């Protein structure tokens with residue numbers, strides 16, 4: 593008697609779910625795959641500011657994994673099977689040309705996340721049943737799962753859950769799936785200090801003392817933001833608030849005394865403005881109670897040290913987070929319970945998790961989508977290997 597082929601359900605047709613359907617189709621075209629999602633691949637549209645930063649040009653998988661504050665070790669195994677070069681090949685197979693930007697981030701040559709969406713959807717609809725409904729509940733059957741949606745119910749032998757970092761958790765908690773508590777990552781930081789007078793000021797190559805990281809930073813009406821801050825928010829996603837951060841705002845400014853000696857009749861505000869934006873200079877001088885119109889020769893040693901301390905040890909007190917960037921969720925399905933060779937949940941056979949629903953999150957730079965492509969591939973391999 594011929595063995596009946598598995599009937600596979602995927603809840604969530606975002607980057608992870610759609611890629612998983614694609615890989616299963618490639619690996620075994622006879623398998624029946626249903627994707628449940630009211631609006632598949634909608635979430636790809638805002639990525640990379642609409643350009644879709646789909647990966648990062650680090651081709652050594654262990655070094656790639658270092659960019660994930662949560663998930664590094666788990667991803668060694670996953671990335672050893674599907675990593676950056678495979679992502680570039682995947683996009684090429686889909687008919688999407690890619691390029692590597694100067695900062696090593698990878699984008700489609702069209703710079704269009706709409707193109708990425710369109711090409712994935714074309715495959716998705718051509719090869720799979722797409723159920724445009726919202727999954728509400730999952731029930732375990734003797735030999736599989738029943739998914740109850742807002743419009744019907746569907747039985748599957750194997751079920752992949754790819755509902756992302758913002759929903760779906762209640763549904764899987766009821767199955768007994770263990771979830772590491774969720775907190776936002778890659779976000780702006782709300783500070784006790786009020787930076788309204790310098791909002792919009794952007795600085796390059798700022799050094800953060802607590803993390804040892806350097807990057808660009810922005811003052812905002814709520815606190816601080818920009819690439820360096822997103823990275824810090826990721827590393828400190830679980831740190832108790834309030835906490836302090838200390839920045840060197842201008843690593844290039846060392847010998848202020850020498851500069852003042854060479855320009856004794858210049859105003860201190862004009863000398864400093866050669867190194868820092870004017871409004872920030874005014875802010876710093878105000879903080880140190882020094883009149884901005886003081887001439888350099890009137891600045892004594894104590895005043896000079898006060899200015900340098902403010903610039904090189906600029907301290908902010910972080911009281912909360914603000915979702916303003918490529919916000920992703922830290923926390924999710926506990927990796928100790930997931931087999932990294934198949935993405936199957938260890939305690940519930942034939943149940944799989946991929947993408948951001950897992951307790952995996954990376955920095956900005958294409959790492960979070962790479963997690964989706966890679967876990968989707970490993971899951972498809974696991975499913976089709978049976």
Ligand SMILES: Cc1cc2nc3c(=O)[nH]c(=O)nc-3n(C[C@H](O)[C@H](O)[C@H](O)COP(=O)(O)OP(=O)(O)OC[C@H]3O[C@@H](n4cnc5c(N)ncnc54)[C@H](O)[C@@H]3O)c2cc1C
Pocket residue numbers: 603604605606607608609628629630631632633634635636638639640641644645646647725726727728754755756757758759760917918919920946947948949957958959960961962964
């Ligand atoms: C503004 C922004 C920009 C970003 N830019 C980048 C970037 O350039 N590069 C990068 O690597 N990462 C980026 N990210 C992160 C990246 O988009 C996510 O990590 C990624 O989309 C996660 O994919 P996923 O498939 O796991 O989940 P999602 O993308 O969240 O997809 C989940 C899917 O499941 C569906 N769904 C949810 N619940 C249900 C349910 N109950 N029933 C049916 N369907 C359901 C949703 O409709 C959705 O389609 C960005 C994030 C944001 C917010």
